[in-house]
Amino acid sequence: MLVPQQFERTRCMHAFFLVLGCPLGYSGIIHQPPASISSLLSELGDIQGFMEERMQTCPTHTPWSLIRPLRVLALLLCTALGIQCEPQQTPQPGSLPESEAMQLSLSPSNPQIAQGTAQQFQLRGFALNGRIVDLTTKAVWSVRTPSGSELPESGSGLIEPTTPGRYQVTVDYEGTKAHTEVMVTTATIASLAISPTLPKVAKGLTQQFKATATFSDGTTQDVTTLSAWSVKDSLGTGVAVVNSLGLATAKNVGKARISARYLTKTTSTTLEVTAATVKSLTLSPQNVAIAKGTSQQFAVVGTFSDGTVQDVTASADWAVLDVMGSGVASIDGTGTAHGDAVGQAKVSAEYLGQLVETNLTVNPAAPTALAISPSTASLAKGTTQRFVATATFTDGTTQDVSAMTAWTSTDAVGVGVASIDASGVAKGNAVGNATISGSFRGYSASGTLTVRPAALLSVAMSPAAISIAKGMSQSFKLMGAYTDGTTQDLSAVAVWSATDLMGMDVISLSGTGVAYAKNIGQAQVKAEHMGQSATGTVTVTAAVATTLRMTPQGPSLAIGGTQQFSITAVFSDGSTKDVSGSATYSAADIAPAVGVASINTAGLATGLARGRATISASYAMLRVDTVLSVGMPRGVCSADGWCWRNPLPQGNYLPSIWGSDANNVWAVSDFGVIVKWDGVGWSQQATPTTKNLLAVWGTDAKNVWAVGLAGTILKWDGKVWTAQLSGTTVSLSGVWGTDANNVWAVGDGGVILKWNGTAWSTQASGTLSYLRGVFGIDTSNVWAVGANGVILKWDGSTWTAQSSGTLTYLRSIWGTDVSNLWAVGSSGVILKWDGVSWATQASGTVETLRTVWGTGTGNLWIVGYAGTLLKWSGTAWVAQASGVSENLLAIWGSSASDLWAVGDAGLMISWNGTAWTAPPAWSRASLFAAWGSDASNVWFGGAGGTIVKWNGYSLSSQTSGTREGISSLWGTDSRNVWAVGSAGTIIKWDGSAWSPQVSGTTEFLRAVWAADGKNVWAVGNNGVILKWDGSAWSAQASGTTSHLTGVYGMSASQVWAVGGGGTVLKWDGSAWALQASDGLTWLSGVWASNPNNVWAVGAGGHVRKWNGTTWSTQASGTTLQLNSVFGTDASNVYAVGDKGTLLKWNGTMWSPQVSGSSQVLNGVFGLSAGNLFAVGNTGSVLQRAP
DSSP states (O other): OOOHHHHHHHHHHHHHHHHTTOOOOOOOOOSSOOSSHHHHHHHHHHHHHHHHHHHTTSOTTOOHHHHHHHHHHHHHHHHHTHHHHOOSOOOOTTOOOTTOOEEEEEESBSOEEETTOOEEOEEEEEETTSOEEEOGGGSEEEEEOTTSOBOOOOSSSEEOOOSSEEEEEEEEETTEEEEEEEEEESOOEEEEEEESBSOEEETTOEEEOEEEEEETTSOEEEOGGGSEEEEEEEESSSOEEEOTTSEEEEOSSEEEEEEEEETTEEEEEEEEEEOOOEEEEEEESOSEEEETTOEEEOEEEEEETTSOEEEOTTTSEEEEEEEESSSOEEEOTTSEEEEOSSEEEEEEEEETTEEEEEEEEEEOOOEEEEEEESSEEEEETTOEEEOEEEEEETTSOEEEOGGGSEEEEEOTTOSOOEEEOTTSEEEEOSSEEEEEEEEETTEEEEEEEEEEOOOEEEEEEESSEEEEETTOEEEOEEEEEETTSOEEEOTTTSEEEEEEEESSSOEEEOTTSEEEEOSSEEEEEEEEETTEEEEEEEEEEOOOEEEEEEESSSOEEOTTOEEEOEEEEEETTSOEEEOTTTOEEEEEEOTTOOSOEEEOTTSEEEEOSSEEEEEEEEETTEEEEEEEEESOOSSSBOTTSEEEEESSSOOSOOOEEEEEETTEEEEEOGGGOEEEEOSSOEEEEOOSOOSOEEEEEEEETTEEEEEEGGGOEEEEOSSOEEEEOOSOOSOEEEEEEEETTEEEEEEGGGOEEEEOSSOEEEEOOSOOSOEEEEEEEETTEEEEEEGGGOEEEEOSSOEEEEOOSOOSOEEEEEEEETTEEEEEEGGGOEEEEOSSOEEEEOOSOOSOEEEEEEEETTEEEEEEGGGOEEEEOSSSEEEOOOSOOSOEEEEEEEETTEEEEEEGGGOEEEEOSSOEEOOOGGGGSOEEEEEEEETTEEEEEEGGGOEEEEOSSOEEEEOOSOOSOEEEEEEEETTEEEEEEGGGOEEEEOSSOEEEOOOSOOSOEEEEEEEETTEEEEEEGGGOEEEEOSSOEEEEOOSOOSOEEEEEEEETTEEEEEEGGGOEEEEOSSOEEEEEOOSSOOEEEEEEEETTEEEEEEGGGOEEEEOSSOEEEEOOSOOSOEEEEEEEETTEEEEEEGGGOEEEEOSSOEEEOOOSOOSOEEEEEEEETTEEEEEESTTOEEEEOO
């Protein structure tokens, strides 16, 4: 967590990087102060590490040599000048600026209660900046009785009248007063009900219960906060706890009786706690716009493994990140976002490893009017009506501001006709007319509510009888018929209950009539209101299949090879069943491939020809698909046949490495990739997942586990990787064991899983912190470490917390015995366990340390960010030269002279006992461009003057003679190739060497294209266009000052150039003319198949096409930056961009392809439809090989 000042400095850095074109995208910043300085440093360490990673995804032509010093400069400037980066301080929750005027809101307004009961009032303050604070306990309360005497003062807003009559309540906050009346009737309590009835929730969630009292006059009253709550286990131990407000927390799997007692009445229900895990989250509302100074309530619901859908708003971790503007919004733990400044922000909710996001726009509009709807309403006594306050703003927009409105209810005769709560829900208490008023930011409006003398004749429930499958839900409605001939929906005010008719715990029932089917059987649903009741019947049948899962997903096999598929049906109650033998299978070629595969009735597929095929399975009217790749080219390849050529064996994040011996070493990566070292080379192994993998560990060469996102657990048996059922969907980041029957996996939300040789089961950790590392000495001495400085120890029966003395994020733990363990983490923290306590050791660095590992105290290593390598000397940690500046994430070795360290972007370095061997610098440089004359002559250009050549089999570096970044390459043949770049750089390859050419400019040249040896164009910043005539470069008038980023043509008289502001220029052989410009869109690349088929791509996934007459926008299916476009014909066009984005145009539409890379892809070029290259950051070269 960041303190507000540091958070603003981070925003300042964010803005600085936006200027560089490198938005940070860091979504972990939350508006709360840290618990200590150490936790602040931990957060900053994580952010700095994140910035390091994000810098690798900067725009195509931003040289790393420039970015790195600017990053450091940004940090220094924002630290030194942080006060200039900060907006005016926002009041902390629960306080208001002393000088700020405010409006008070007392709720409920004009309530009615029965004698002997009580009423809890709330006082809220509305500040001019839109902030709302609870002032209930800070105000002075007074109550005048019907006889004129004063009741004893209440300091908390709880009013307890003693006799019937009308009471006057006054509250005073610093001289400002608010008033309301309370009508106390002679009614006595008749019954007490609790809702929901028989609820079912997942472990770790909360359930809010409501207690409703029904009185002798038929009225009801919410007495939740006035009741005495208790809980008692009925199945299991420590199942749940419940607080004084009726909020229960599910602690352990089982059942517990939740009871409420009020006055002379007691009621109870059973809470069932399940082991269900969250599968997905839904955030609402989506893409909201609000005015500055107003707020928006967000809600998130989770879909769980048992089929239930539960509100997890209160349990989620909420965060907000500026997208455009600074200090745009803040959000609290309940999901309420407040618009603090004009701009755009990203709101996210995270729960147990699942993350959902939406956009929030805060506009500068101010309110101009307020309207209350309905303006007139009529209801029967004892029922409710919701009023809505809608504000109109200066920009013409409207917004529901009910939650920010001060509501009051008054009536002329003073008999308490209606009351209204803080959300605008009014209740009819007595016959007559009431005025409902609302006030918001100085604007007021009112409506009229008539409470009719109509008496309730009867109630009816719909549906009267229904049959639903186990795990599904059904909403019931209660309608009331009145003596005046009207009808009204009473579902919200009725008291609901359920009774089993056949079976046990058949349904649970919410307080608004929603039944959830828990077990097979039959139950009666009953609803009561004002002495009338109605019933309905629910029959719960066996669960039905709702979805299918196919394994493996996205497999590859050789021509002639076979693959067995299995099908699992997921049922409405969350249960699963293997239906492989009952499913129907089919195989369909994916064009242009033909006859790729066949599949028999048992689900066994056979590879017949090179290409991809869709494998489908159907069962119970459901269908599931996956893609089977057959005979794809060599190397680590994606499902769409894009294979890594640099770095080798692949170029994605490598977070973990482990081996059983020098010839059996595994490393895991993104997209489910696992590579294995056999003593000679690295090769890809087939896995049944496309999820990112985060850790690997084993006992021997035939028992290896890999864990990752969404609860993924894979096991290697010496022949194949198979998926294991983890029982969780959270990210798993660490795995370790003592033997093949005692393995632990740890992850997000404090999850700890244990493998007993047969199945994985959950162990109670006692924490919700993300656990990152696990290690032990034996089955009774196992440690886990993670976020917030958490260290847990397993003693053979339970996990208990140990005091680490820090709040720093801990990433890894390793040791030699029970008295010698080390834990490492952010900000260079190293902790040492001596058998009694943890103590800090000096690391000599502030970089994040990711892994500690060794074979003994004489061979103990730590790796971390920025190439950090530390070795234990026996008395101190000593820095070692790694030869790299990128983040190192993991280390393992078979001996003291045979070590591997792995890290970001596929980085692998090795130790031979004397020195570390790192890949050559040119192989790690970001590449921006590709061009080739034939399959054996392909060039790639990039940062720092890097030029690399592909000979058809391997890459080699060429001397360019420059340190300037190379942004584009083009040629006419293998002896005439031009490269252009920063500072007006132009160099030319003549078949034997690169030599400089005089450009006549210092502008950044971004693209080059040649029609022939005497017609070559280069374009760049500020509208620069240069032309080579065979002997010299000369400037041409472009007619624009926009940065030009791409150039391509069909001939010497048909050339297009594109750039910033949506600029499109066309050369007709004599002059450049503007074809299009919108002043907004950043276009980064252009390519044409003929004069009537020209494509341009750019920011926000923008794709435009020229048809010979006009430019039109095409749907790309992405909002990510597209950096380059190239094709081999009008039906084979490719575009590449951020986060490994790769799109293909097939002549009709754009569709995504799996690139297999998570890096920014900057350039694409092809020799034919079957031989294409994509290049990107950190030396990424992908080939869709023939």
